[in-house]
Amino acid sequence: GAAPRLAQELSRRPGMLDAVLEPTxxxxxxxxxxxKSTLSAQVPQSLAFDQVLDQCRIVGREQMFRIGVRILTDTLSAQDAAKAYSNLAQGLIERLxxxxxxxxxxxxxxxxxxxxCIVAMGKLGGREMTAASDLDLIVIYDHDEDATASSGPKTLSPNQYFARxxxxxxxxxxxPTPEGVxxxxxxxxxxxxxxxxxxxRLxxxxxxxxxxxxxxxxxxxxRARVVAGDSNFGIKVDKAIADCLCAERDAQTVIDDAVKMRQTMLASKKPTSPWDLKSIPGGMVDIEFIVQVLQITNARQMPEILSQxxxxxxxxxxxxxxxxxPTARQLESACRLYQQxxxxxxxxxxxPFDPERSPPGLTKLINAATASPDLATSHVLLEELQLSIREIFKTILSADNSAGPSGRTS
Structure with missing residues (x-):
């Protein structure tokens, strides 16, 4: 009752249960x-295109099932699970x-x-994927200056070629294929x-x-990082991204823009439950805004602060x-709990999560994550945590503040 997503997958592929019995x-x-090695073995280069699509889905769904079981049995941390989901997505993108x-x-x-090369953004870029994450991608290419058409029997201009x-x-x-999505x-x-x-084009x-x-x-x-494509070109693209992030910019303008953007997000769809962990004031979006603003307003002087x-x-x-x-510990603690x-x-x-309809198995997992005796206590804990994160957001992203809590000027 805790994971209908996994139950559905198991009903489709009963053989996946055998993997749980493996000693490792x-x-x-x-x-x-x-x-990458698993994909090379199970999705060889000799397969036809349609077969590659099916085999990638088989490998992908089996690996996602494995990660999901590890999460539910509390034998894999949320952060390690996120990296595992992200590594899997990266390998599948590269093979496809x-x-x-x-x-x-x-x-x-x-x-x-x-x-x-394929640039990942969002959760994949940050190696923070979940079982339900989509892929935020950008495709970047380059070519010789004098290239006007591709070399095949049917020619395309470079921009048409890479768009195709x-x-x-x-x-x-x-x-969707016979093996699913x-x-x-x-x-x-x-x-x-x-x-x-x-x-x-780059x-x-x-x-x-x-x-x-x-x-x-x-x-x-x-959050951007190269996840597939030509390795030498990927190094060039990653450097271009870092250079863009380290550009000179006015810190107060960035803060003002970020605050307005967050206000617009909340006005367009105001979250009402602390279980909306992403969008609620003091939730994951607030943490991301704090971290991203501090990165792009300080990276010129300190490029080493950058991380997806x-x-x-x-x-x-x-x-x-x-x-x-103290502020960092609050942000880290909240982020880890939200991710779990x-x-x-x-x-x-x-x-959306409705505590009134939570299955017993799911309720047990949630209360274990929050170290609470029941959902009501978990609810109160989240409300208190979100209030503290919202205060940090207001302090750092204030109307007249170009410095973080440390007092360092950006």
Missing amino acids: FFSHVPDCQEI LQAVQADLEPRYGVVAGGNV LTQRLISALTA LYEVDMRLRPSGNKGPIAT SSFVDYQKNSAWTWEKMALT NILEAVKNLTDNSVLDL LTQILKLGIDG
């Missing part, structure tokens, strides 16, 4: 390299990108000097959002970030005296 099941979580490129080349050839590749990759990740993909964080091209990406990006887009960029992961960023900000230790509860809730329910 509860002692090991595959890292990126092991996921290879398949899409191989499928395109016989018809369209290649673009001279062409390179492409992107569309095929999105379909490979999202399309893998992920939902959100491309709205690309330059100019839905109005912009679906794939972006020079255009850099120009947009430096000259046209809104403050919220600069904050979102703190919220908890790692809090540590970096503390090590560099941007955050004082989110991992449990995403496995246990679809949609």
Whole structure:
């Protein structure tokens, strides 16, 4: 009763229960390299494109089931589970990108000097995925200056070529097959959002970030990292992202923009329950705003504070005296609890959590996470925690404050 998502998966693939009986099941979580090795073995290059899609879904769903069981049996922390989900998504994106490129080349050839990489944003970028996370992606490419068309029997201009590749990759990740759906993909964080091209040339990406990006887009960029594509080009893209994050900017303008943005978010859909862990004042969004604002207003002087992961960023900000230790501990404690509860809730329910209808198994997991005897106590604990985080938000992102709680000027 605690995890209908896992029960549904098990009914579809009963053989997955055998994995739970393996001696190493509860002692090991595959890292990126092991996921890549598993995909190489189970999704070989010899498979046809449609077979690759099915096999990736089989591997993906089996690995997600394993991670979910570990969360529910409290043998994997929320942070390690998030990394495991993220490593899995990264491996699947990489394998499907290879398949899409191989499928395109016989018809369209290649673009001279062409390179492409996939940039993860949001939860995947921060290595903080859950069982229900979608993929926030940006596709960035480059090519020789004199390249005007691809080399295949049917030619495409470079921008058409990489747009076609992107569309095929999105379909490979999202399309339902006989083996189910893998992920939902959100491309709205690309330059100019839905109005912009679906794939972006590196020079255009850099120009947009430096000259046209809104403050919220600069904050979102703190989560960006390359997860697939040509490795040398990926290094170049990661450096371009870091350079954009370290650009000079007015701290008070960033703070004012962030406060207005948060007010707009709350006005458009005001959360009413402390169980809305993401959106409630004092919830996860407030923590993310605090961390992202402090990163982009201090990175020029201290690039070492940058991290896509919220908890790692809090540590970096503390090590560099941007955050004082008591404030950092409050943020870290709240973030860890929110992440633990989110991992449990995403496995246990679809949609908002209603304490009145919580199954006994789910209730037990929640109370264990909050170290509370019942849901009513858990509810009060969350309310108190959210009030304290909201106060930190107001202190750091005040109407006239270009410094963090430590008093360091940005």
